[in-house]
Amino acid sequence: MKTLVIVNGGAEGGLVLTSHGIVAAVPFDPDLLNTLKGTAKLVIAMHMSKDKDIAAKLARMAIGTANLSVEMSENLFGQLNPDRAIVFQDADGGFTCGSTGKPPLPISWPPRPFKDANELIRAGVIEADVLELLRVSKAKNKDLTEVFEKPAATAKELGLPLSAKSAENLSLLAPSQVSKVKDPVDQEMLRLFHAVLKDGRFTQTWFERPQEVSQSLNIKVSETALERILGVTGQARLGESVQVSAIAAGVIWAGVCIAVGTLFVGQMNPIDTLITDRSGAAKF
Secondary structure (H helix, E strand, C coil): CEEEEECHHHCCCEEEEECCEEEEECCCCHHHHHHHHHHHHHHHHHHHCCCHHHHHHHHHHHHHHHHHHHHHHHHHHCCECCCCCEEEEECCEEEEECCCCCCCEEECCCCCCCCCCHHHHHCCCCCHHHHHHHHHHHHCCCCHHHHHHCHHHHHHHCCCCCCHHHHHHHHCCCHHHHHHCCCHHHHHHHHHHHHHHHHCCCCCCCCCCHHHHHHHCCCCCCHHHHHHHHHHHHHHHCCCCCCCCHHHHHCCHHHHHHHHHHHHCCCCCCCCCCEECCCCCEEC
16 A cells, blocks of 8 residues: 655655555645645644644544545545555644544654753653652662552652642552553553563663564554554653643653653663673673
């Protein structure tokens, strides 16, 4: 199946990816190009909106223009991939969508990785009290499971302030709460998250390379969950409001993921100082 890929706002055309190779697409006519750009604007506006009613209205409009973009593109290039029909990127971001009418997903651009945990607070991705609790827990070699299962008690033990809202949000990410999460995709995300914490090797990279990490941990994760993980953390890196799921939007999910990656950097594994090579000989 074909996928239409447009970068740099389609200024120089695009690429059509097929099962037989890659074909260059000539610069697009204004009707298609403006429809693609309009869809991208709507998708970005939808995901940045803090008003649920407005976001819902923008979502309906974005789905309509995305479907129109697919229809116009298929008139030119033939049937497109149901799961990945169009990938559009320009300086302000972009979107990707299939040909089945599902809501288009945002593409954040340019990538802006956080180099310091304090940037999470300045970007509005995480509350200061949550970040401090994670920071001190790391310094004290606390098990993060305790932070999620008993955030208020852990904060009190460490002599740290923690708002009731932050405590509630953290507790929703606890391993014991995974089975209570209604959205099965959210469940997948949380299970992978806790598997990463238990393993300890991928805390810094799992939310940027979820497929690779899930394979390394031998955990099956759906394409939808992989896309949601990438979409959530991508939006969070731009300091945008994420309207993807209850875990992603209502909780501090993305901030916690990035904070753990920034603060813990492979130090979650209690035996991370012990390296065993393929010969089986343990080395320190």
